Amino acid sequence: MNFIASTLGRFFPKHRTLAEWAKTYSLVVQAKPIQAKTKQNRASHIRRIVNQLGDRRIGSLRAHDFAAYINEIAAKHPHLARRMLIEARDMLREAVAYGWIDRDPTLGIKTPRVKVARARLTLAQWQAMHLWSVEHQPPWVPHMLALALVTGQRRGDLRKMKFSDVWAGLLHVVQQKTGERIAIPLSLRLGALDLSVGEVVDACRSYAPFVDTDESLLLRKTTGAAPAGASMSWRFEQARECALGAHDDADSSPASLHECRSLSARLYDAQGIADIQTLLGHTDAAMTALYKDDRGLDRRSGKWREVAV
Numbered sequence: 001m002n003f004i005a006s007t008l009g010r011f012f013p014k015h016r017t018l019a020e021w022a023k024t025y026s027l028v029v030q031a032k033p034i035q036a037k038t039k040q041n042r043a044s045h046i047r048r049i050v051n052q053l054g055d056r057r058i059g060s061l062r063a064h065d066f067a068a069y070i071n072e073i074a075a076k077h078p079h080l081a082r083r084m085l086i087e088a089r090d091m092l093r094e095a096v097a098y099g100w101i102d103r104d105p106t107l108g109i110k111t112p113r114v115k116v117a118r119a120r121l122t123l124a125q126w127q128a129m130h131l132w133s134v135e136h137q138p139p140w141v142p143h144m145l146a147l148a149l150v151t152g153q154r155r156g157d158l159r160k161m162k163f164s165d166v167w168a169g170l171l172h173v174v175q176q177k178t179g180e181r182i183a184i185p186l187s188l189r190l191g192a193l194d195l196s197v198g199e200v201v202d203a204c205r206s207y208a209p210f211v212d213t214d215e216s217l218l219l220r221k222t223t224g225a226a227p228a229g230a231s232m233s234w235r236f237e238q239a240r241e242c243a244l245g246a247h248d249d250a251d252s253s254p255a256s257l258h259e260c261r262s263l264s265a266r267l268y269d270a271q272g273i274a275d276i277q278t279l280l281g282h283t284d285a286a287m288t289a290l291y292k293d294d295r296g297l298d299r300r301s302g303k304w305r306e307v308a309v
Contacts, residue, residue: 018050070085119247237254
């Protein structure tokens with residue numbers, strides 16, 4: 001097969017190996033406007049695929065070749081299997097676009113089913129955690145919880161928010177993960193807490209030593225330095241376990257700090273705020289819909305969903 005790849009492959013790309021195509025595909029991925037961490041993760045996925053199927057001629061690969069590999073991974077690591085299939089599909093779709101093959105053999109492969117990995121956070125749970133945090137944790141932690149809920153932003157973006165990001169009645173956020181530039185009105189009010197973004201930002205001025213400079217952070221320790229990302233997550237977990245008790249659902253992992261983002265989306269949605277997609281920084285409405293999905297919380301609590309007329 002390597003003889004065919006080295007002879008016919010000179011003239012017909014379909015006779016070249018998947019490993020040869022991966023070299024070109026890796027350059028395509030690296031040129032995409034995505035974050036460095038995402039590029040690193042995708043490079044790892046490409047290496048896995050090449051290690052398994054790289055010596056095969058790209059034109060000889062069939063759906064069952066990829067399906068067998070994906071199913072083998074899915075038996076132990078369903079989330080990874082799902083991610084690998086997405087990468088394989090993109091790899092072969094680009095191969096079609098570049099004229100290496102005529103058809104993507106991964107099109108008919110079913111996406112591995114993945115159980116819900118993380119439990120949704122409810123407003124009552126958040127309130128219990130916030131109350132416990134006020135009484136037992138460093139002052140930046142309850143402010144973090146409030147800021148996460150009223151802005152709906154990710155941990156990395158909360159960590160780097162500065163008072164100099166506030167101007168013209170807006171909190172300006174350049175999202176670390178996507179590069180999306182979002183301007184959140186300070187007047188945006190979360191009805192469930194009766195708190196506005198501006199009020200939460202103002203409350204961040206007085207809880208720790210504060211010098212008004214361009215580098216002054218909304219969330220800061222007594223030293224003025226930003227809390228580490230891992231510390232933010234650990235403080236959230238501490239508040240969750242102490243305020244709510246041990247997580248006892250075998251089908252999901254306990255809610256993380258990131259779940260404040262979903263709770264924010266659901267609360268604003270129930271309030272009638274229309275542009276949640278822009279608030280979260282999603283380019284795809286389907287992703288926003290996932291965050292707005294409460295994963296059966298209302299149904300399990302017996303709540304009725306009233307038909308709007």
